[in-house]
Structures are given as C-alpha cells and as structure tokens.
Amino acid sequence: MIIYDLIFYLFAALTIVSAFFVVTLRNIVYSAFFLLFTFLGVTGLYVLLAADFIAIVQLVVYVGGILILLLFGVMLTNRITNVQVKSGTFQILPAVIGVGIFTGILVATMTNTKWRVLESEIPVTTVYNIGTLLLQDYVVVFELLGILLLVALIGAASMARR
Amino acid sequence: MQYFSEAIKSLWTVLVGMKVTFKHLFVPSVTIQYPDIKLALPERERNRLYVNMDDCIGCDQCARACPVNCITIETVKGLPDEDLGKTSSGKRKALWVTQFDIDFAKCCYCQLCVFPCPTECIYMTDVYEFSEYERSDLNFSFVTLTPEEITQKKENFAKLESEKARLKAEQAAQKAETAAKVSAEKNVADQSGKKEK
Amino acid sequence: MIYDYLYKLTGSEIWAGVIQSFFPLFLFILPFALFAVWLERKVSAHMQDRLGPMRVGYHGALQTIADILKLLQKEDIVATENDKPLFNLAPVIVFAGSYAVFAAIPFSGAFIGSNIDLGLFFIIAVSGLVVAGILMAGWASNNKYSLLGAMRSAAQIISYEIPTIIVVLTIVMITGTLSLYKLSELQSGYFWNWMIFGGPGPGLHKFLFIPFMFIGFIILYISTLAEVNRTPFDIPEAESELVAGYHTEYSGMKFAMFFLAEYANMFAVSAIVAAVFFGGYQSPFGYLGNAFNLPWLIPIEQFFWFTAKGLFFVFVQMWLRWTLPRLRVDQLMAVCWKYLIPISFVNLIIVGLISVL
Numbered sequence: 001m002i003i004y005d006l007i008f009y010l011f012a013a014l015t016i017v018s019a020f021f022v023v024t025l026r027n028i029v030y031s032a033f034f035l036l037f038t039f040l041g042v043t044g045l046y047v048l049l050a051a052d053f054i055a056i057v058q059l060v061v062y063v064g065g066i067l068i069l070l071l072f073g074v075m076l077t078n079r080i081t082n083v084q085v086k087s088g089t090f091q092i093l094p095a096v097i098g099v100g101i102f103t104g105i106l107v108a109t110m111t112n113t114k115w116r117v118l119e120s121e122i123p124v125t126t127v128y129n130i131g132t133l134l135l136q137d138y139v140v141v142f143e144l145l146g147i148l149l150l151v152a153l154i155g156a157a158s159m160a161r162r
Numbered sequence: 163m164q165y166f167s168e169a170i171k172s173l174w175t176v177l178v179g180m181k182v183t184f185k186h187l188f189v190p191s192v193t194i195q196y197p198d199i200k201l202a203l204p205e206r207e208r209n210r211l212y213v214n215m216d217d218c219i220g221c222d223q224c225a226r227a228c229p230v231n232c233i234t235i236e237t238v239k240g241l242p243d244e245d246l247g248k249t250s251s252g253k254r255k256a257l258w259v260t261q262f263d264i265d266f267a268k269c270c271y272c273q274l275c276v277f278p279c280p281t282e283c284i285y286m287t288d289v290y291e292f293s294e295y296e297r298s299d300l301n302f303s304f305v306t307l308t309p310e311e312i313t314q315k316k317e318n319f320a321k322l323e324s325e326k327a328r329l330k331a332e333q334a335a336q337k338a339e340t341a342a343k344v345s346a347e348k349n350v351a352d353q354s355g356k357k358e359k
Numbered sequence: 360m361i362y363d364y365l366y367k368l369t370g371s372e373i374w375a376g377v378i379q380s381f382f383p384l385f386l387f388i389l390p391f392a393l394f395a396v397w398l399e400r401k402v403s404a405h406m407q408d409r410l411g412p413m414r415v416g417y418h419g420a421l422q423t424i425a426d427i428l429k430l431l432q433k434e435d436i437v438a439t440e441n442d443k444p445l446f447n448l449a450p451v452i453v454f455a456g457s458y459a460v461f462a463a464i465p466f467s468g469a470f471i472g473s474n475i476d477l478g479l480f481f482i483i484a485v486s487g488l489v490v491a492g493i494l495m496a497g498w499a500s501n502n503k504y505s506l507l508g509a510m511r512s513a514a515q516i517i518s519y520e521i522p523t524i525i526v527v528l529t530i531v532m533i534t535g536t537l538s539l540y541k542l543s544e545l546q547s548g549y550f551w552n553w554m555i556f557g558g559p560g561p562g563l564h565k566f567l568f569i570p571f572m573f574i575g576f577i578i579l580y581i582s583t584l585a586e587v588n589r590t591p592f593d594i595p596e597a598e599s600e601l602v603a604g605y606h607t608e609y610s611g612m613k614f615a616m617f618f619l620a621e622y623a624n625m626f627a628v629s630a631i632v633a634a635v636f637f638g639g640y641q642s643p644f645g646y647l648g649n650a651f652n653l654p655w656l657i658p659i660e661q662f663f664w665f666t667a668k669g670l671f672f673v674f675v676q677m678w679l680r681w682t683l684p685r686l687r688v689d690q691l692m693a694v695c696w697k698y699l700i701p702i703s704f705v706n707l708i709i710v711g712l713i714s715v716l
Binding site for chain 1: 373442475477480483484485486487488490491494495510513517537
Binding site: 192 | 577
C-alpha cells in the first residue's frame with residue numbers, strides 16, 4: 001500500500017526532524033515541545049508496526065508523564081533562552097574514527113544480514129499475549145522490576161525529605 | 163474510622179447541596195422580561211416632564227425655579243383685541259409662548275418646577291425610556307405654535323409696540339405741544355397780570 | 360456498520376476512514392457544543408432563579424449561534440511579547456487531544472470511530488496530549504496568570520489520572536476487555552446487566568459487586584470531573600484568582616477552540632462514565648426495533664440512549680458546578696492523594712478478591 005508507506009515516511013520525518021531540533025535549539029522550552037513531536041512520531045511508528053499496546057504505553061509514559069515533568073522542570077529554571085551548552089568539542093579525531101567505525105559496522109550488518117521475513121498474521125490484539133508473557137512466563141522478573149521501582153521511589157522520597 | 167466518616171459526611175453534604183440547587187431549578191424565576199413586562203412605577207415617581215401648553219400662561223415661574231436652568235421660555239404679548247383662549251381654570255391668557263424648551267440632558271428631575279406653576283400645566287409623566295443618540299435630541303420643545311405663527315405673533319407684537327411707541331411719541335408730542343401752549347398762555351397771562359399791576 | 364457502507368460507497372478504505380473520522384466533529388461535537396453552552400447557561404440561570412438567555416430564538420435557543428458569529432468577527436489579538444509559534448499551536452493541540460478521544464467512543468453499535476481493542480487505555484493516553492497543549496498555551500501567553508493556570512492544570516490532571524486509571528482497571532479486571540465496544544456489548548440486555556449493578560449474568564458475585572461498583576463510580580466521576588477542570592475542581596481557570604487561567608490571552612477563534620475542546624472533553628468523560636458503568640449505548644428496557652421487527656431502528660435507538668446518558672452526566676457536571684464552591688489547591692491534592700487513591704486501591708483489591716471467589 002503506497003499510502004501506508006507515505007504515512008510511515010511522514011512519521012519517520014516527524015521523528016527525525018523534531019529530534020534534530022530538540023538537540024540544536026537554544027531555547028530549552030522549544031526543545032521540550034519538539035520532544036513532544038518526537039514522541040508522537042515514535043508512537044505513530046509503533047502503530048504502523050501493529051504494536052498498539054506499546055504505542056499507547058509510549059503515549060501514556062512519555063507524553064503524559066515524562067514530558068510533562070520535563071516541562072515543569074524547564075519552566076522552573078531561570079534561564080530559558082540562549083542556554084550555553086557547557087560541553088565543547090575536543091578530541092575530534094578519535095571521535096570521528098569511533099563514529100566512522102560504528103557507522104560502518106551498522107551499515108555492514110544492515111546490508112549483509114539475511115533478514116528473516118516472517119509472513120506472520122498480525123495479531124488482532126496484543127494485550128492478551130503481553131499479559132500472559134508478563135504475568136505467567138516472566139512473572140518473577142516483572143515483580144522484581146516492580147520492587148526495584150518501588151525502592152527507587154521510596155529512596156527519592158526520603159532524599160527529598162532530608 | 164474518622165477517615166471514613168469524614169468521607170461519607172462530605173459526600174452526604176454534597177448531596178444535600180445538590181438537593182437544594184435541584185429544588186431551585188423549578189422555582190419560578192424572579193427575572194422580569196423588561197421591555198415586554200414593566201413593573202408598576204411608584205406613586206410619586208419623577209420621570210420626564212410634560213407641559214400642557216393649553217394651560218400654560220407663560221409666567222416663567224418654572225424656569226426661575228429650575229436649579230440647573232434647563233427650561234427656556236420666551237413669551238410675546240398678545241394684541242389687546244386678540245383672543246388667546248382661557249386656561250382650564252378659567253384664567254385669561256395674555257402671552258403667546260413662542261419658546262418652551264426643556265433640555266433633559268440637563269434636567270435633574272427634582273420636580274421643583276412643578277410646584278410654582280399657577281395653572282398646574284407642567285408635571286411629571288411616567289415616561290422614562292427616552293434615550294437618544296445625539297445629546298441635542300434630548301432638548302424637547304413643547305411649543306404648539308408653528309414657526310410661521312411665531313413669526314407672525316412676533317411681528318404683530320413688534321407692530322403693536324411700534325404703534326404704541328408711535329402713539330406714545332405722538333402723545334408725548336401732543337403733551338409737549340399742549341404744555342407749551344399752556345405755558346405760553348400762562349406767560350401771556352402773567353405778562354398781562356404784570357401789566358395790570 | 361457505517362464504515363462498511365462508506366467503504367462500499369467510495370471503494371477505498373482511505374476515503375472511508377477519512378470521511379468517517381469527520382463524523383464525530385461535524386455531526387456530534389459542534390451540535391453538542393452549541394446545545395451544551397445553551398444548556399449550561401439555562402441550567403445555571405434556573406438554579407439561581409433567573410431565566411438566562413431569552414431573546415434569540417425560542418427561550419434563547421439560537422443564542423450560541425449568535426455568540427459564534429460574534430467570535431468569528433472578533434479581532435485575533437496576539438500580544439507582542441507572546442511566543443507566537445507556540446501561542447498559535449497550543450489551541451490546535453488542545454483540540455486535537457480532546458478530539459482524538461472521540462475516535463474510540465462507541466456512539467452506537469453501528470458507529471465507533473475506531474474499534475480498537477485498547478479503547479479505554481487509548482482515551483486515557485490521548486488526554487495526556489491536552490496537558491501538553493495547556494502547558495504550551497500557558498507558557499506562550501507570557502502572562503503570569505496563564506502560566507499559573509497551566510501549572511495548576513497540569514498538576515491536577517496528572518494527579519487525578521491515577522484514580523481514573525485504577526477504577527478503569529477494576530472494571531477491566533472483571534470484564535477482561537479494554538475495548539469500549541466489547542464492554543458495551545457485554546452489558547446488553549436490561550439495566551440490571553450494567554456494571555453499576557454488578558455486571559452481566561446472575562450469581563452471588565453480582566450482588567457482592569454492587570457496593571464496590573458504586574464506590575468505583577463515585578471515584579471515577581469525581582476524578583474525571585477534575586480532569587476536565589470543572590467546578591469544584593476549576594482552580595486552573597479560577598475566575599476570581601487567575602482571570603481565566605491558561606486561556607486569558609486568547610481571543611476570537613483561538614479562544615473558541617479552547618471552549619470547544621472544553622465542551623468536547625465534558626462529553627468525552629461523561630461518555631466514558633456511561634460506557635464503563637452504565638451500559639454504554641445499550642438501552643435499559645430493550646429495543647423498539649426488536650419489538651416491531653425493524654432492525655435498522657436499533658442503531659438509532661442506541662445512539663439516542665448513548666447521547667441521553669452522556670447528556671445526563673454532562674447535566675450533573677453543570678449541576679455540581681452551580682452547587683459547590685471551588686476547592687483550594689491543598690484541598691484538591693488532599694482529596695486525590697488521601698481519599699480517592701487509597702480508596703480506589705482498596706476497592707480494586709476487594710473486587711479482585713470477590714471475582715476470585
């Protein structure tokens with residue numbers, strides 16, 4: 001379907017362009033709001049991958065949670081425009097070499113690997129499968145993660161009280 | 163336990179408040195649909211003035227009573243043989259009222275002009291909706307005479323005046339003549355008297 | 360299904376989808392907003408023993424149209440110190456967020472914008488977009504009242520999302536589906552099959568569920584009321600403190616978009632409450648279409664029942680608005696974190712235990 005390809009490129013362009021602006025813009029509020037479009041673009045990509053649950057989790061966690069917290073933080077800062085980025089550029093030559101090698105490896109893997117294309121049926125609902133995986137097959141890991149997050153939360157609260 | 167009783171109590175009070183507002187939903191409204199329905203005005207209300215020109219004798223007492231000088235009256239005497247009509251109380255009119263303007267932009271609705279009127283021809287009406295776009299439109303004229311009539315009356319009066327002045331002058335002249343004659347006769351008599359002495 | 364009909368008509372699933380996606384806006388949200396604004400003014404007036412708008416049309420029925428004509432002609436004021444790109448974008452994002460909710464709302468058995476399996480979860484997720492738009496509006500207005508309103512709004516919406524999600528989770532745990540369509544179909548039949556009366560089917564569970572379902576309904580209603588920033592939770596746009604909150608600086612059509620988004624949100628949350636607890640589009644007494652053997656009548660009846668339920672809860676929102684005074688910020692947070700969240704958690708656990716029984 002040509003139209004789905006078009007939508008895919010639209011979302012991909014949205015993600016990449018807004019991610020570029022997030023990094024380069026001097027106004028950090030603009031950066032934060034461009035992050036919103038990055039997250040939306042990623043959500044769209046997830047939807048096109050038929051991963052509806054992950055797409056919505058992306059929306060809840062990143063747009064509804066993290067982005068809002070980020071905006072709160074940004075709006076409470078003193079200097080919003082013309083923020084000087086502290087890290088300068090140094091060690092250019094090793095960095096170029098490292099990035100070049102990494103890119104080469106990535107491109108080589110991408111072109112040389114024989115990707116296994118599965119003619120799989122797109123599941124009508126992914127929630128059921130995810131649920132069984134999380135709460136039956138990997139229940140111990142899931143619970144451990146929950147405890148870890150709880151510990152982090154209590155730690156943050158106790159540090160904030162001090 | 164206090165926790166639950168507080169929660170239940172707050173919910174209950176919300177319901178009580180909702181009951182009150184729901185009852186008020188069916189209480190007949192107190193709004194008066196103003197231009198369609200008008201409240202009866204109080205007995206001694208003071209609104210726009212009206213002048214009944216049939217009764218007005220042009221005595222200028224209202225204009226003098228006015229604290230803000232919003233009444234302008236100009237009168238012209240009638241001719242002696244002219245019938246100006248009578249007021250409703252049977253008094254004979256003597257003056258043509260050629261200008262009777264009340265500027266309601268100035269008027270303070272104090273009703274002080276109403277009391278001195280000898281014929282009770284200026285009084286308060288119940289008209290209170292008379293807003294205008296131009297301030298000059300609030301200057302109401304109560305004169306019943308047409309402009310032609312006014313000029314005619316003025317001319318009549320001027321003629322009368324000039325006639326009177328002429329008559330007066332004639333009389334004065336006559337008087338002077340007779341006085342002169344008398345004095346002359348007197349003089350003659352005096353002289354003759356002196357002669358007799 | 361209307362989608363199938365459109366697909367047959369246009370011969371392309373893209374066009375069918377595009378046309379269908381405009382349906383809720385033009386056939387529902389705009390007429391609803393017209394009606395709801397009028398209703399709000401009438402309800403408030405009659406609760407205060409006044410009459411409300413009476414001049415335009417019968418009992419002021421066309422008042423909203425006159426107001427819209429006025430808003431259209433208004434000058435679009437943008438202050439010099441505003442952040443113009445964000446200022447212009449914010450109303451669009453807020454409206455997009457509240458319109459996206461309508462994609463998953465089941466208006467009737469024949470029309471549901473997008474019959475996705477994660478309907479409830481999707482609705483909760485996209486309302487997060489509204490928060491971003493509100494923060495954007497507050498910041499771009501360059502106005503202390505706007506920024507304070509936006510901050511309050513964001514804090515409030517994020518806090519009250521938690522009890523909403525927990526109550527929705529309670530229902531999902533019993534029914535085993537997140538799809539609003541399936542949830543509505545599950546509550547078909549008569550009104551005793553609604554979730555508020557313990558859900559479908561006979562049995563002991565049903566009667567044990569009822570008190571907890573009532574608690575869940577009350578919590579869901581309070582927290583959704585807070586999420587749409589209406590009185591008594593209207594501290595983000597408290598007139599007496601913050602002028603108009605985050606839309607203080609907006610005028611003309613941009614203000615109208617905020618206004619439309621607010622009314623769309625009002626219906627959306629009422630629709631969620633109706634769909635989750637009150638049988639969605641299902642009739643409480645059976646269908647006339649079944650009685651007279653007219654199958655085409657059933658979707659229309661379903662649409663009627665759904666709008667009736669939604670409108671009833673919108674009316675209750677207005678009713679509460681003219682009954683209760685505004686909460687303070689600390690009281691607002693206390694209600695959420697000290698009362699709604701613990702009670703909904705305990706409710707979730709108890710309902711879980713009952714369903715395991």
